[in-house]
Amino acid sequence: MERSFKTEVESLRLGDGQTFHGEGILAVTKALLQSGVSYVGGYQGAPVSHLIDVLVDAKPLLDELGVHLETSTSEAAAAAMLGASINYPLRGAATWKATVGTNVASDALSNLASAGVKGGTLIVIGEDYGEGASIIQERSHAFAMKSQMWLLDPRPNLPTIVNMVERGFELSEISNTPVMLELRIRACHVYGRFATKANRRPQFSRHDVIEKPDFDFSRICLPPATYAQEKHKIEHRMPAAIKFVRDHKLNEIFAGDANDVGIVMQGGLYNTVVRVLHQLGLADAFGNSRIPLYVLNVTYPLVPDEVATFCAGKKAVLMVEEGQPDYLEQALNVILRRADLQTKVHGKDVLPMAGEYTSETVLRGLVKFLDLVAPRGVDVARAKARVEVVDGHKAKAMSLLGAPVPPRPPSFCTGCPERPIFSALKIVEREMGPTHISADIGCHTFSTLAPFNLGNTVLGYGMGLASSVGLAPNFKKRVISIMGDGGFWHNGLTNGVASANFNKDDGVLVIMKNGYSSATGWQWLPSSLQSRAGGPSGMTIEKALRGVGVRWMKKVYNYNVGNVTRVLKDAMTTAERGLKVIIAEGECMLAKQRRVRAEDAKKIQAGQRVAKPKFGVDDQVCTGDHSCIRLSGCPSLTVKDNPDKLRRDPVATVIETCVGCGNCGEVSHAAILCPSFYKTELVYNPSAIERLVDRVRRRVIAWLATPEAAPTPSVPGEARFAAAAE
Numbered sequence: 001m002e003r004s005f006k007t008e009v010e011s012l013r014l015g016d017g018q019t020f021h022g023e024g025i026l027a028v029t030k031a032l033l034q035s036g037v038s039y040v041g042g043y044q045g046a047p048v049s050h051l052i053d054v055l056v057d058a059k060p061l062l063d064e065l066g067v068h069l070e071t072s073t074s075e076a077a078a079a080a081m082l083g084a085s086i087n088y089p090l091r092g093a094a095t096w097k098a099t100v101g102t103n104v105a106s107d108a109l110s111n112l113a114s115a116g117v118k119g120g121t122l123i124v125i126g127e128d129y130g131e132g133a134s135i136i137q138e139r140s141h142a143f144a145m146k147s148q149m150w151l152l153d154p155r156p157n158l159p160t161i162v163n164m165v166e167r168g169f170e171l172s173e174i175s176n177t178p179v180m181l182e183l184r185i186r187a188c189h190v191y192g193r194f195a196t197k198a199n200r201r202p203q204f205s206r207h208d209v210i211e212k213p214d215f216d217f218s219r220i221c222l223p224p225a226t227y228a229q230e231k232h233k234i235e236h237r238m239p240a241a242i243k244f245v246r247d248h249k250l251n252e253i254f255a256g257d258a259n260d261v262g263i264v265m266q267g268g269l270y271n272t273v274v275r276v277l278h279q280l281g282l283a284d285a286f287g288n289s290r291i292p293l294y295v296l297n298v299t300y301p302l303v304p305d306e307v308a309t310f311c312a313g314k315k316a317v318l319m320v321e322e323g324q325p326d327y328l329e330q331a332l333n334v335i336l337r338r339a340d341l342q343t344k345v346h347g348k349d350v351l352p353m354a355g356e357y358t359s360e361t362v363l364r365g366l367v368k369f370l371d372l373v374a375p376r377g378v379d380v381a382r383a384k385a386r387v388e389v390v391d392g393h394k395a396k397a398m399s400l401l402g403a404p405v406p407p408r409p410p411s412f413c414t415g416c417p418e419r420p421i422f423s424a425l426k427i428v429e430r431e432m433g434p435t436h437i438s439a440d441i442g443c444h445t446f447s448t449l450a451p452f453n454l455g456n457t458v459l460g461y462g463m464g465l466a467s468s469v470g471l472a473p474n475f476k477k478r479v480i481s482i483m484g485d486g487g488f489w490h491n492g493l494t495n496g497v498a499s500a501n502f503n504k505d506d507g508v509l510v511i512m513k514n515g516y517s518s519a520t521g522w523q524w525l526p527s528s529l530q531s532r533a534g535g536p537s538g539m540t541i542e543k544a545l546r547g548v549g550v551r552w553m554k555k556v557y558n559y560n561v562g563n564v565t566r567v568l569k570d571a572m573t574t575a576e577r578g579l580k581v582i583i584a585e586g587e588c589m590l591a592k593q594r595r596v597r598a599e600d601a602k603k604i605q606a607g608q609r610v611a612k613p614k615f616g617v618d619d620q621v622c623t624g625d626h627s628c629i630r631l632s633g634c635p636s637l638t639v640k641d642n643p644d645k646l647r648r649d650p651v652a653t654v655i656e657t658c659v660g661c662g663n664c665g666e667v668s669h670a671a672i673l674c675p676s677f678y679k680t681e682l683v684y685n686p687s688a689i690e691r692l693v694d695r696v697r698r699r700v701i702a703w704l705a706t707p708e709a710a711p712t713p714s715v716p717g718e719a720r721f722a723a724a725a726e
């Protein structure tokens with residue numbers, strides 16, 4: 001991993017009675033160590049990447065404690081690792097992004113849940129749902145129900161989150177069942193504090209050697225053991241879990257004086273609900289609510305008698321449950337029916353079935369609920385007036401804007417090495433006509449958005465090639481599949497490349513080799529130049545491709561758009577049948593800049609010469625047709641007023657954020673657009689000869705130009721020097 005988490009690692013060493021300050025996901029990391037975890041692993045993905053990242057940097061501490069860390073190559077591998085807890089009383093934890101990661105892990109998870117566990121097993125899932133999400137919108141709840149694993153959904157408050165981690169292990173052990181701890185984006189990033197405990201050495205660590213393997217056929221997932229395992233889930237594990245949740249009060253009930261109604265909520269939504277109640281004048285700033293609250297820190301299984309106790313004597317409750325289907329609302333209705341309670345359950349009738357429950361959404365739903373049920377002693381008119389205030393603010397904002405804010409699609413970073421590949425694909429498309437492009441997961445998925453709009457389907461991480469093979473025979477031209485190096489190691493090598501070769505499929509695969517799992521925060525990959533052990537791992541994409549029999553393989557340097565275009569056309573037209581693989585090489589620019597900026601800063605401070613390339617557009621030459629912008633999409637390439645008073649079209653311009661990758665100029669040359677791009681270098685600590693040449697140039701330019709046009713340094717005092725112009 002490229003980023004360092006030294007400060008965060010220090011907080012993992014806090015002992016008894018000290019105070020941890022920080023993010024929710026880091027509190028989970030500390031709580032794992034306080035729980036005596038024996039092994040931990042996972043696959044990176046927002047919003048839980050930090051958990052593994054921090055543990056990677058905390059290796060010395062893990063070594064002291066004897067905790068094993070596995071940076072898994074996929075969620076399936078991480079889930080299978082939890083098999084260590086089936087036969088042995090080892091506490092283990094794994095983490096990934098859900099629901100996509102849970103999809104990948106589900107084969108191993110089903111087997112794990114069926115076999116049951118002796119050691120406490122906790123799966124920390126980052127529930128990537130709602131406005132900040134980057135994946136398909138589904139819920140992890142379905143996995144908990146189908147495999148009978150318990151689902152914790154703590155309210156976003158650090159002491160509660162930490163308590164649920166610690167109790168989660170106990171719950172897992174008492175009920176022999178894996179437990180999932182669901183953290184929404186906001187819970188992962190909520191800041192707070194909690195009183196720490198000293199880290200616990202695992203009961204069984206890598207310092208304690210297991211002498212004899214345990215064999216127990218009843219824990220093998222093979223009939224007839226699987227039949228007994230299913231019965232064990234229902235007859236022992238579920239009742240044991242419900243008892244534990246009830247006895248240890250994992251769900252929380254907050255009383256209120258307007259007690260003829262109540263609100264039941266997923267724990268993760270507690271902060272939103274309380275904020276809305278505060279806005280409506282029904283709660284104070286500390287969360288003391290006038291309406292009784294039942295906070296489900298455990299959303300599966302529910303505790304029927306606890307639900308019935310909360311609802312008894314109430315005419316109605318509101319179930320605040322984000323996403324669909326309405327599993328909890330249905331379950332509540334069943335529990336109340338069986339208990340013969342007449343409390344009416346509202347939920348998806350006043351709140352939307354799909355989409356994130358933002359505070360505005362909850363505000364509108366809660367006001368509708370209050371209007372329907374008219375709780376004793378609650379001023380419903382005041383609550384309704386609050387919605388009118390919000391509507392008023394929105395209307396005023398719209399009138400001030402004059403028009404709706406235009407949508408701004410996300411895009412590649414400035415200088416991203418993946419952008420030139422899509423510029424080249426655009427040029428190929430212009431010359432050869434369009435073909436189907438199977439996109440994949442990673443930064444390169446931005447290609448599906450403006451200005452490229454390249455990529456017809458996305459079927460999962462590393463699945464770009466696999467998702468094109470059914471279509472390839474039906475297409476006149478070869479179809480093109482895209483895959484990142486992260487996707488290649490995650491799934492693409494076997495399900496994509498090996499499968500395509502096995503079936504003698506004929507297509508073109510472009511592998512973006514940027515050196516990191518960039519989209520998740522620059523974690524190392526098997527083919528990175530570094531690994532956790534330091535130095536390369538010895539695994540390369542090229543060797544792997546050769547190993548599965550790929551014969552047509554070409555490497556391109558991404559920023560050479562002309563060459564990339566030629567190689568793409570070659571792959572599309574060659575008479576050779578079979579898979580054609582283009583490895584597109586270019587280091588992730590964000591990672592590179594992070595590395596290079598620090599190196600350059602040191603050199604500049606030490607008085608050494610540093611040259612930084614910059615690109616520009618000659619506004620006297622630019623015709624203002626903006627083809628360069630459409631073919632590049634770089635955020636540093638924008639427009640400005642045309643300096644020529646006789647022309648009205650704005651001209652292209654390059655702004656300060658340019659990192660000098662050269663793509664815009666390359667694209668202009670490869671697409672034969674225009675000669676208006678030029679390259680300069682900012683030279684820090686120039687040599688004596690360079691200073692002399694600079695002085696001579698400035699004098700000549702000043703002599704040639706009018707006095708007003710004579711160049712002056714744009715940043716006074718900065719040691720900068722235009723060394724070369726082309």
Ligand code: SF4
Binds near residue numbers: 413415417418519590
């Ligand atoms: S993080 Fe790296 S690979 Fe991703 S868009 Fe930015 S520069 Fe490109």
Ligand code: SF4
Binds near residue numbers: 614663
């Ligand atoms: S050289 Fe061009 S494409 Fe590269 S960062 Fe600068 S403006 Fe963007």
